[in-house]
Structures are given as C-alpha cells and as structure tokens.
Amino acid sequence: MEFLQDPFMQRALLAAVLVGVTAPAVGIHLVQRRQALMGDGIGHVALTGVGLGFLLSTNPVWMATLVAVVGSVAMELIRAYGRTRGDIALAMLFYGGMAGGVMLMNLSGTGSNANLTSYLFGSLSTVSDEDVVAICLLAGFVLLVTVGLRRQLFAISQDEEFARVTGLPVRALNLLVAVTAAVTVxxxxxxxxxxxxxxxxxxxVAAAQQVTRSFAVTFVVAVAIGVAVTLAGTVTTYYQDVPPGATIVLLAIAVFVLFTALATPLARRRSRAVEAAAGAAGTECDVDVPATRRPAGDAAV
Amino acid sequence: MESVAEPVISVRGARATLGSRPVLRGVDLTVGRGEVVALLGANGSGKSTAVRSVIGQVPLTGGSVSLFGTELRRFRAWSRVGYVPQRTTATSGVPATVREVVASGRLSRTRLGWPSRGDRAAVRRAIELVGLADRSRDSVSALSGGQHQRVLIARALAAEPELLIMDEPMAGVDLASQEILAGTLREQVAAGTTVLLVLHELGPLEPLIDRAVVLRDGCVVHDGPPPRAVGQHALPGHDHVHPHAADEPLRTGLLS
Incomplete structure (x- = not known):
C-alpha cells in the first residue's frame, strides 16, 4: 500500500471516491427519465467554462461549474417547454459548447493543448489542493440532493404528470436535477x-440494473460499482502509465459485461425459487375467470 | 341523489385546444360528493382532455374548474385527489418495485419530508387493496398489463384520497383483473370516495356508476343515468369494432 504515502495519490484517491459516489447517484435519475446522454451534453458545455476559466485566469473548476449549470438549465428548459425540434437546439448547445471551449482556451495564453487534453480525458497528477476542496464541496451538494430527495426525484422521473398532480414542485425539482447533474460533471x-x-x-447504473429489481438496490449497487472502478482505475495509474479516465471507463464496461452475463442465470435461479415457493403453498395454475357470456352455437359459417 | 350536496368537481364552460384543433367546446360537468360519474365517448371526443383539465394538466382557453369549492389555480390540497393516468405500463428506465412505485403516490402527503410509519402503513394498505401484497417486492417490469394498472390505482389510493380521477383504468386489462379492479373500486365507493372515470365501455363497473356523461366532439351530449347494458356501442358516432360484440358470431371457416 505504498501508494497511500504519496500526497498526489492521496488527493487523487479522494477525488476518485467522490466521483465514484456522485456520478452514479445523479446518473440513476437521468437513466430513469431516459436522458442518459444528458451528462455528455453538459460535459461539452462545461468545456466552454474551462476555456473561460483559463482566459480569465480563475479556477477552471468553478468556472466550468458555473457555465455547466447555465447550460444544463437551458437544456432542461428546452426539454420542458420546447415544442418541436428540441434535439436541434440541444445539438447547437453541445457543439457550440465544445467549440467555444477550444476557441477560448487557444485565445488564453496559459491554456495549451496539453491542458485541454487533461480536461477532456482527465489527469489525476494535476489535481491540486484547491481542486480537491472544490470537488469536496460540490460532491457534498450532490449527495445532499440525490440522497435527501431520492423519493421525490424518483417520483418526478418515474411519472412526471402524476408527480405534478401530487402537488410536488416538479419544475423546481427538474431544475435541481439539471443543476446537480452539471455539478457532478x-x-x-x-x-x-x-x-x-x-x-x-x-x-x-446500466450494470447494476442487470441484476436488481428495485430502485433502492440499483442505487446502492451502482454507487458501489462507481467507487470500485474509480479506485481500481486510480490505483492502476500509480503502477502503469495509463490514462485514468479511459482505464476507469473500460473497467466500468467490464463490470457491465460481467453483470449482463450473470443476469440470465440469476433470473433463472430466482424463478426456480418462486416456483418452489408456489409449489410449497399448493398454488395451482388454475384461476377462476368469471364467465360472462355463454358461447352461442348458432354461428353462421 | 347525493349530487345536490357540495360539488367535488365543478367544471363550467370549459374550452381547450390542442394545437389549433378545439378539443373541448364548452363542457359543463358537476360531480357531487360520493358520486361515481363515468365520462363516455368515442376516441377523440375529448374525454381524456376533459379529465386532464380537471387536474390542471391541460390549460383551458375559457371557462373555469374548481375542486372541493376552490378554484383550480388556488387549489393546493392535492392529497385529497388520487389520479390514475392513462398508461399501459408503470415502468421507467430503472427497475423499481411495486412498493416503490406505489409509495410515490404518498408524496402528496409527505411532500418534501420523510415518510413516517403511518405513511408506510398506508402504502402497504393500498397494495393490499388491489391484491398485490405478495408482489410488493417484485419489479413492476415483471407484471402483466392488468397488474400494471392495479399498481397505478394503488399509487393513487396510497394518499387515501376523497376523489379518484381515473383515465381509462380498464384499457388493456383482462377480464379477471377487471373484476379485481371493480372490487377495489366498490370498496372505495362504499367508503364514500367520489369517482370520476373515463371509460370506453362500462363493462364490470356498470353497477357502480351513478351517472354517465357522454362527450361528442368536445360537447356534452348526454348527462344522466348510464345507458345500461348497451354501453357506448349504442351512442351516435361510435365506430369502434369490438371483436366479441358482433350481434351475429362471425366465423371465417379458417380456424373453426
């Protein structure tokens, strides 16, 4: 466990754990409302924030947060109020954000291509103390929202119209999900x-739901997978010169493949257990169907 | 009739458009306490739009709606209303158990707070009412169409509402499940719950219904006792071909 002595590594591991917890915690709500790619869009927009941060010589993490929040609120408003061609508006936002980031970073003296790459693909060795503080504060906010309001967020993602009729502040909660997703990015x-x-x-989340039946368990398993792959990926970069982001994502996909392979035998075992329980209780396959109409034998062929 | 008592739902001259097409053209609808009212009509007659305007999900271009004597815009007591939307499924992008989906109906009482022991008991009761107690820990994706509909009804019942609004609760539900739903509804009505439901045909709910309101092209064309036995098949403009209801059984000779 020599890597624990390294202050770089300590910061990197702390950041990795926080990401492993927060990303699936928000992601589950996006997946539930079938907006799985929203995080990707926010990522593109956040790049403009990074570029702006370099140009104005402020902390890029905070500037990216600000711009990503504005972008995700815009996306949510387009989703909620947009009538037609909402996807075109979103595409403009995504690619505009990407192009804006590259442009701004080139305009600023400090931003180099190497810097751009570190934001695009992740770079643990350049995580500063300042970054760690920012990440801790933001992760705290994300956890407060996703765990504290999980029932309400579940309801609005499950059936938005029904949630409005229960009197929940659906519009505010939708915006909160968008802001939380931006912060997570x-x-x-x-x-x-x-x-x-x-x-x-x-x-x-996709890996967890291969083997789970409830939202709560999916949440816990997804977070566990998130922490496991981010930690494993980070430790790998200590021993091998591999990019952390790519390592972590490939590990996550490996877990997904493993869980998918496990899903079929698991489902078979569960159905056998149910059958055994039904057999023990003496349940038969016959159920009385109320007869309402007698068959008439006077059909003309 | 109890309908002379304080009206639970009062719709006056409701007008609504979807796009540029007028869907409601001056609909009047009053539902008294304890009444069971069915909204009937052909596809596209405005039944769904009418109930969705009652709960504020369709903006009105004219007229007014009030619930429990309060104008809809100022109405906040949503826990008094249980809504069953027109859905064929209760699933979403992530697995969820029957209990989790039903519990979301209780949020009209817990709001942004945490559920108490009483809230959990109410959720359990609602699941028992629709006869799914043994499936409460199962994923909703493992249920049949009729069971999905029962989950959606349990979700509405979880808040212990005084008024139930249901949009086609029998759509795509087999006869056995229809009987269970009718039984659940009978208990609710006996306990004094007011019900407004959209139906395509009366079916096993017929004996429960006090009054039928028939819509056609966004106008009320009948408001009174339900057209017994014939259901909406006798209504003007009905062009729905029912596979079992033909007067003379038709056999093609291919299979019989």
Whole structure:
C-alpha cells in the first residue's frame, strides 16, 4: 500500500471516491427519465467554462461549474417547454459548447493543448489542493440532493404528470436535477475527463440494473460499482502509465459485461425459487375467470 | 341523489385546444360528493382532455374548474385527489418495485419530508387493496398489463384520497383483473370516495356508476343515468369494432 504515502495519490484517491459516489447517484435519475446522454451534453458545455476559466485566469473548476449549470438549465428548459425540434437546439448547445471551449482556451495564453487534453480525458497528477476542496464541496451538494430527495426525484422521473398532480414542485425539482447533474460533471471532470463523464454516470447504473429489481438496490449497487472502478482505475495509474479516465471507463464496461452475463442465470435461479415457493403453498395454475357470456352455437359459417 | 350536496368537481364552460384543433367546446360537468360519474365517448371526443383539465394538466382557453369549492389555480390540497393516468405500463428506465412505485403516490402527503410509519402503513394498505401484497417486492417490469394498472390505482389510493380521477383504468386489462379492479373500486365507493372515470365501455363497473356523461366532439351530449347494458356501442358516432360484440358470431371457416 505504498501508494497511500504519496500526497498526489492521496488527493487523487479522494477525488476518485467522490466521483465514484456522485456520478452514479445523479446518473440513476437521468437513466430513469431516459436522458442518459444528458451528462455528455453538459460535459461539452462545461468545456466552454474551462476555456473561460483559463482566459480569465480563475479556477477552471468553478468556472466550468458555473457555465455547466447555465447550460444544463437551458437544456432542461428546452426539454420542458420546447415544442418541436428540441434535439436541434440541444445539438447547437453541445457543439457550440465544445467549440467555444477550444476557441477560448487557444485565445488564453496559459491554456495549451496539453491542458485541454487533461480536461477532456482527465489527469489525476494535476489535481491540486484547491481542486480537491472544490470537488469536496460540490460532491457534498450532490449527495445532499440525490440522497435527501431520492423519493421525490424518483417520483418526478418515474411519472412526471402524476408527480405534478401530487402537488410536488416538479419544475423546481427538474431544475435541481439539471443543476446537480452539471455539478457532478465538473466534479468528475478532473478524474475521468469531460468526454468520459457521462460514461461514469450511466455505465454503473446500466450494470447494476442487470441484476436488481428495485430502485433502492440499483442505487446502492451502482454507487458501489462507481467507487470500485474509480479506485481500481486510480490505483492502476500509480503502477502503469495509463490514462485514468479511459482505464476507469473500460473497467466500468467490464463490470457491465460481467453483470449482463450473470443476469440470465440469476433470473433463472430466482424463478426456480418462486416456483418452489408456489409449489410449497399448493398454488395451482388454475384461476377462476368469471364467465360472462355463454358461447352461442348458432354461428353462421 | 347525493349530487345536490357540495360539488367535488365543478367544471363550467370549459374550452381547450390542442394545437389549433378545439378539443373541448364548452363542457359543463358537476360531480357531487360520493358520486361515481363515468365520462363516455368515442376516441377523440375529448374525454381524456376533459379529465386532464380537471387536474390542471391541460390549460383551458375559457371557462373555469374548481375542486372541493376552490378554484383550480388556488387549489393546493392535492392529497385529497388520487389520479390514475392513462398508461399501459408503470415502468421507467430503472427497475423499481411495486412498493416503490406505489409509495410515490404518498408524496402528496409527505411532500418534501420523510415518510413516517403511518405513511408506510398506508402504502402497504393500498397494495393490499388491489391484491398485490405478495408482489410488493417484485419489479413492476415483471407484471402483466392488468397488474400494471392495479399498481397505478394503488399509487393513487396510497394518499387515501376523497376523489379518484381515473383515465381509462380498464384499457388493456383482462377480464379477471377487471373484476379485481371493480372490487377495489366498490370498496372505495362504499367508503364514500367520489369517482370520476373515463371509460370506453362500462363493462364490470356498470353497477357502480351513478351517472354517465357522454362527450361528442368536445360537447356534452348526454348527462344522466348510464345507458345500461348497451354501453357506448349504442351512442351516435361510435365506430369502434369490438371483436366479441358482433350481434351475429362471425366465423371465417379458417380456424373453426
């Protein structure tokens, strides 16, 4: 466990754990409302924030957070109020964000291509103390929202119209999900990079739901997978010179493949257990169907 | 009739458009406490739009709606209303158990707070009412169409509402499940719950229904006792071909 002595590594591991927890915690709500690629879009927009941060010589993490929040709120408003061609508007936002980031970073003196790459694909060795503080604060906010309001967020993602009729502040909660997703993207940015953020939001959830039946268990398993792959990926980069973001995402996909392979035998075992229980209780296959109409034998052929 | 008591739902001259097409053209609808009212009509007659306007999900271009004597815009007591939307499934992008879906109906009482022991008991009762107690830990994706509909009804019942609004609760539900749903509804009505439901045909719910309101092209064309036995097949403009209801059984000779 020599890597624990290294202050670089300590910071990297802390950041990795926080990303492993927060990304699937938000991602599950996006997957539930079938907006799995929203994280990807926010990642593109956040790049403009990074470029702006370099240009104005402020902390890129905070500037990326600000721009990503504005972008995700815009996306949510387009989703909620947009009538036709909402996808075109979103595409403009995504590619505009990407292009804006590259442009701004080139305009600024400090931003180099190497810097751009570290934000796009993640670079643990450049995580500073300042970044760690920012990541901790943002992760705290994300956890507060996703765990504290999980029932309400479940309801609005499950059936938005029904949630409105229960009197929940659906519009405010939708915006809160968008803001939380934006914050998560910037939390994960330094570890897995903007281009791979969405993978860590979606893949652990997709893997978990191969073997789970409830939302609560999916949540816990997804977070566990998230923490496991981010830690494993980070430790791997200590011993091998591999990019952390790509390592983490490939590990997550490996877990997904493993869980998918496990899903069929698991389902078979469960159905056998149910059958055994039904057999023990003496349940038969016959159920009385109320007869309402007698067959008439006077059909003309 | 109890309908002379304070109206639970009062719709006056409701007008609504979807796109540029007028869907409601001056609909009046009053539902008294304890009444069971069925909204009937052919496809596209405005039944669904009418119930969705009652719960504020369709903006009105004219007229007014009030619930429990409060104008809809100022109405906040949503826990008094249980809504069953027109859905064929209760699933979403992530697995969820029957209990989790039903529990979301209780949020009209817990709001942004945490559920108490009483809330959990109410959720359990609602699941028992629709006869799914043994499936409460199962994923909703493992249920049949009729069971999905029962989950959606349990979700509405979880808040213990005084008014149930249901949009085609029998759509795509087999006869055995229809009987269970009718039984659940009978208990609710006996306990004094007011019900407004959209139906395509009366079916096993017929004995429960006090009054039928028939819509055609966004106008009320009948408001009174349900057209017994014939259901909406006798209504003007009905062009729905029912596979079992033909007067003379038709056999093609291919299979019989």
């Amino acid at each position: 910037t939390v994960a940015m330094r570890v897995v990079g903007l281009l791979l953020v969405s993978a860590l939001m979606v893949v652990p």
